[in-house]
Amino acid sequence: xxxxxxxxVACGNCLPVCPMGAIYIDPSLNRARINTDECVECFTCYRGxxxxxxxxxxxxxxxxxxxxxxxxxxxxxxxCPTDAIVPEELSWxxxxxxxxxxxxxxxxxxxxxxxxxxxxxxxxxTDRVKQGEAGFVVEFGRPGIGARFRDIERVTRALAxxxxxxxxxxxxxxxxxxxxxxxxxxxxxxxxxxxxxVEIKTRLEDVPSVxxxxxxxxxxLATVVSLGVSTRCGGAGEEPLQEILERQGYPxxxxxxxxxxxxxxxx
Amino acid sequence: MTNTLxxxxxxxxxxxxxxxxxxxxxxxxxxxxxxxxxxxxxVEKYRVFLRLALKHHPVNIxxxxxxxxxxxxxxxxxxAHWKRSQAPNPEAVIAGIEGHTTVxxxxxxxxxxxxxxxxxxxVNLGISVNISAPIEAAERxxxxxxITRHSVEYSLGFCGRVDRLxxxxxxxxxxxxxxxxxxxxxVKKMIxxxxxxxxxxxxxxxxxxxxxxxxxFNTSRAERILNExxxxxx
Numbered sequence: 001x002x003x004x005x006x007x008x009v010a011c012g013n014c015l016p017v018c019p020m021g022a023i024y025i026d027p028s029l030n031r032a033r034i035n036t037d038e039c040v041e042c043f044t045c046y047r048g049x050x051x052x053x054x055x056x057x058x059x060x061x062x063x064x065x066x067x068x069x070x071x072x073x074x075x076x077x078x079x080c081p082t083d084a085i086v087p088e089e090l091s092w093x094x095x096x097x098x099x100x101x102x103x104x105x106x107x108x109x110x111x112x113x114x115x116x117x118x119x120x121x122x123x124x125x126t127d128r129v130k131q132g133e134a135g136f137v138v139e140f141g142r143p144g145i146g147a148r149f150r151d152i153e154r155v156t157r158a159l160a161x162x163x164x165x166x167x168x169x170x171x172x173x174x175x176x177x178x179x180x181x182x183x184x185x186x187x188x189x190x191x192x193x194x195x196x197x198v199e200i201k202t203r204l205e206d207v208p209s210v211x212x213x214x215x216x217x218x219x220x221l222a223t224v225v226s227l228g229v230s231t232r233c234g235g236a237g238e239e240p241l242q243e244i245l246e247r248q249g250y251p252x253x254x255x256x257x258x259x260x261x262x263x264x265x266x267x
Numbered sequence: 268m269t270n271t272l273x274x275x276x277x278x279x280x281x282x283x284x285x286x287x288x289x290x291x292x293x294x295x296x297x298x299x300x301x302x303x304x305x306x307x308x309x310v311e312k313y314r315v316f317l318r319l320a321l322k323h324h325p326v327n328i329x330x331x332x333x334x335x336x337x338x339x340x341x342x343x344x345x346x347a348h349w350k351r352s353q354a355p356n357p358e359a360v361i362a363g364i365e366g367h368t369t370v371x372x373x374x375x376x377x378x379x380x381x382x383x384x385x386x387x388x389x390v391n392l393g394i395s396v397n398i399s400a401p402i403e404a405a406e407r408x409x410x411x412x413x414i415t416r417h418s419v420e421y422s423l424g425f426c427g428r429v430d431r432l433x434x435x436x437x438x439x440x441x442x443x444x445x446x447x448x449x450x451x452x453x454v455k456k457m458i459x460x461x462x463x464x465x466x467x468x469x470x471x472x473x474x475x476x477x478x479x480x481x482x483x484f485n486t487s488r489a490e491r492i493l494n495e496x497x498x499x500x501x
Contacts, residue, residue: 016452017478044448048478050339052347074465075348077456078339078474103270103446103480104332120418121369122301122395129418137420142273143442144451145431194447211423218427225427226273230420237409237416242402250423253278253287256271257405260417261388262395265305 001039001046005031007084009059013077014045014085019194020146032084040146040194041090042101050076051083093188096149100171100193107171116197117169120230124262129232134207134241135167137228138214140221141195147223149175150189152196155217155225156182159200162213167199195226204231204240208248230256270331270445271295271371271399271483272422275438279424292488293443294380295399296320296387297371305393306367312392313370317361319390320372323383328360329482331369336360337476337486353473360482375487377404385412436496440489444479453478461493468493 003014003023008031015023015032022038023045025031059081066073075081090098098105119137120129129135138155141147152172160166160182166173177183202210207229218225227250231241245252273279277287298316300306317328329335336355343351364370374380380400387396398405402419409416425432432438433451440454441447457471466474472489 016456017450018452019447019450021450021452042448044450044478047480048339048448050343050347050477051341052343052345054345076351076474077453077460078477079343079347101447103448118299118301118395120420121297121299121397122304123418124395125301125304135420137272139273142445142447143275143425143432143438144447145428215426221427223428224425224432226425227423228272228420229423230418232418233416235415237406239419241419242421245421245423250421251278251283252421252423253276253401254272254274254290255399255402255405255419255421257398257400257402257409257416258418258420259384259388259396259398259409259414261391261393261414262301262305263393265393266303266307 001034001041001043002086002088003032003034004084004086005029007056007082008032009056009063009082011063011075011081013075013079014049017045017049017078019044019144038192040101040192041094041098042194043087043098046085046087049078049080049085052079052081053083054081056082093191096188096191097193100196116171116199117167119199120258121256122262123232123258124260125264129201129230131232131234132204133231134202134204135230136200136202136210138198139195139226141193141223142226143224145223146192146194147196148190148192149184151221151223152198153182153184153189154221155214156184156198158213158217162210164200164202164210167201170197170199172196172198204244207241207244211248211250270481271297272420273442273445275435275442280435281429290401291377292375292491293400293485294374294377294404295371295483296380296383296396297369297399298394298396299369300367300394302367309394310364310366312394313364313368314361315390315392316387317370317372319386320383321357323374323379325372326375326485326487327373327476327482328357329371330360330364331481333360333363334480335476335482335484337473339477353470369481371481371483373483373485375485381408381411384408388412388414436492439492440475443484443489445483446480448480449475449478449484458493458496461497
């Protein structure tokens with residue numbers, strides 16, 4: 001992403017809009033600029049802001065006049081008045097940033113929008129996580145911090161040593177050179193994304209040890225990790241996972257419940 | 268994607284209070300078809316799902332590929348700074364569905380969510396339907412509508428560099444867009460504007476909602492949080 005200096009009027013509206021705080025007003029130019037190393041190409045500034053298409057010279061003149069008299073204009077906070085934000089064509093490896101940060105871009109590996117798979121959302125028809133199994137969604141960088149793949153790889157390598165099974169259709173797995181060792185393509189290790197999800201499956205009895213490992217490793221990272229664990233219920237809707245988690249001291253207040261209403265309907 | 272899973276509340280504070288406040292105004296029901304299994308006529312199935320949801324007065328509905336009932340506009344003129352339409356447009360969400368996506372309806376009360384689930388159950392669309400809410404509420408809803416839940420996924424909260432996270436009020440608001448499109452800095456600015464009486468909680472909720480690219484931002488809960496934040500040092 002870039003900001004066209006010929007159009008930008010340095011109104012500052014786009015600064016707080018950026019989830020990574022990567023936009024700033026360059027005092028030497030008096031224009032907004034993007035720290036490209038921190039920008040994750042999420043397109044929030046470009047797509048999330050509404051746009052006017054005003055003449056930049058006209059807007060700058062008004063702003064200067066108001067500034068001279070110390071008038072404070074109270075504009076809508078989510079409008080770019082001159083449509084100054086411009087997407088750039090991305091090339092490898094930078095395009096990984098957008099694939100993981102912009103939820104409106106489907107991953108080639110999964111064919112679905114978002115950063116992971118359908119997890120247990122469609123478990124009623126896919127049976128991906130069976131009774132006695134636990135599906136983990138380990139999301140790096142969420143909420144609002146972002147993550148680099150080198151941090152993610154530290155965890156995937158340790159998980160691989162534990163012998164866990166990485167979800168084959170997951171976008172992070174698709175970027176591994178050696179899933180058995182949890183190794184991620186070296187050229188993307190410095191790329192930053194808004195968040196990335198690692199999905200693994202274990203037996204229910206292994207849940208405490210896997211959680212312990214992830215929690216210990218997360219302390220060594222420069223980012224946050226959001227954790228989710230799922231399982232399939234029994235015939236009466238019962239499941240042993242909640243008790244396992246609560247015994248380990250984890251909160252289980254909120255979650256997703258698949259109602260089991262899905263069925264094969266395609267001819 | 269786990270876009271509705273990790274919605275922050277006191278239950279997920281690193282030092283959770285002994286009696287965290289229950290979340291009674293945030294219930295999401297969403298539907299998803301699977302390729303090659305139940306995606307025949309899926310656009311119509313999604314449209315039926317959302318039309319039925321509208322009967323139960325959701326605070327938002329959304330299509331994960333297009334957005335919710337409030338969206339950014341590319342064609343504003345300067346009048347928008349004085350008079351801007353904040354009217355949600357559910358029909359645009361329904362008409363805009365084109366193919367594979369996830370569709371969601373957000374409710375601010377349990378009864379509306381339960382009645383909707385009951386109706387979806389009887390319609391039998393054949394696509395996967397999930398509730399994203401407090402687990403106890405979802406369990407109760409299943410019991411009361413005669414549904415046996417199939418699978419569950421628990422949010423266990425956050426670990427790692429939690430010292431880099433913003434404060435609780437900002438998190439409660441910003442995590443209502445699980446994809447992270449709603450920046451913590453913008454939320455902080457909007458809370459300040461409410462406290463300074465420069466905008467109303469309703470206006471600010473609409474502004475924040477426009478950034479959520481899949482339509483699961485709960486404007487009603489946001490207004491409640493902003494009203495509480497106005498008079499507190501949270």
